[in-house]
Amino acid sequence: MSTRHILLGLLGTGSSHGYDLKRRHDERFPQARPLAYGQVYTTLQRLVRDDLAEVDGTDSDGGPERTLYRATEAGRRELARWVGEVTPPAPFVTNEIFTKVVVSILASADPAGHLRDQRAAHMARMRELTAVKTAPDADLSTVLSADYALSHLDADLRWMTTTATRLASLTAEVDTA
Structure with a gap:
């Protein structure tokens, strides 16, 4: 499972902060292994580094300040490419x-x-x-x-x-x- 692509997909609905992305991932994929907060933030940093996402300001909502992220045009293209790929059957069956x-x-x-x-x-x-x-x-x-x-x-x-x-x-x- 590609965490970066899942987060890009979740960012496709609009700007979000890491906490919200983690919560939405766990709601959308209830039988999957829950994402760790560290994994979310590390992946977001890599998405920003690779110009697939960008910081879209901060939000405090009455609590601590949180960084908002949004997908870039390059991120939307990368997501469309990934979604369009056919997942090949496993080349080796290990059981x-x-x-x-x-x-x-x-x-x-x-x-x-x-x-x-x-x-x-x-x-x-x-x-x-x-x-x-x-x-x-x-x-x-x-x-x-x-x-x-x-x-x-x-x-x-x-x-x-x-x-x-x-x-x-x-x-x-x-x-x-």
């Missing part, structure tokens, strides 16, 4: 679960037990996400974000089921290699 299954076989551990435990963890997370998306106060961003995560967890579960049925063959293959 920690698969790696642990193979290492379990190599270490004479219990790959089937690992798959069972992993399945239980996935199911628990799916229940959490389902509760989040079906909450009466869930907004569309939350629902769509949870749907995305649920789809990926479901794909993992299907893969685990297939792998469990092929475990004897995989074990024989790993043992002979």
Whole structure:
């Protein structure tokens, strides 16, 4: 995820200070890792350095003085370029679960037990996400974000089921290699 592009997008709605950008990020992307304030301000400094954003004055709102930022024309062009790019599928598929299954076989551990435990963890997370998306106060961003995560967890579960049925063959293959 590109923090600089997300902040440029949030600045596209008008001038904002770092605190407001962090709050709006966390509201718009509820299932994402929350941004740290330090990350927001460091990214804003880089955007200014790269002429993608500029300082648009200060605002105190009755409290401490805060610097307002706005996207520059170059920042708007950069954002449009980034949004228009197709995100390529990952060139290499790395799967920690698969790696642990193979290492379990190599270490004479219990790959089937690992798959069972992993399945239980996935199911628990799916229940959490389902509760989040079906909450009466869930907004569309939350629902769509949870749907995305649920789809990926479901794909993992299907893969685990297939792998469990092929475990004897995989074990024989790993043992002979």
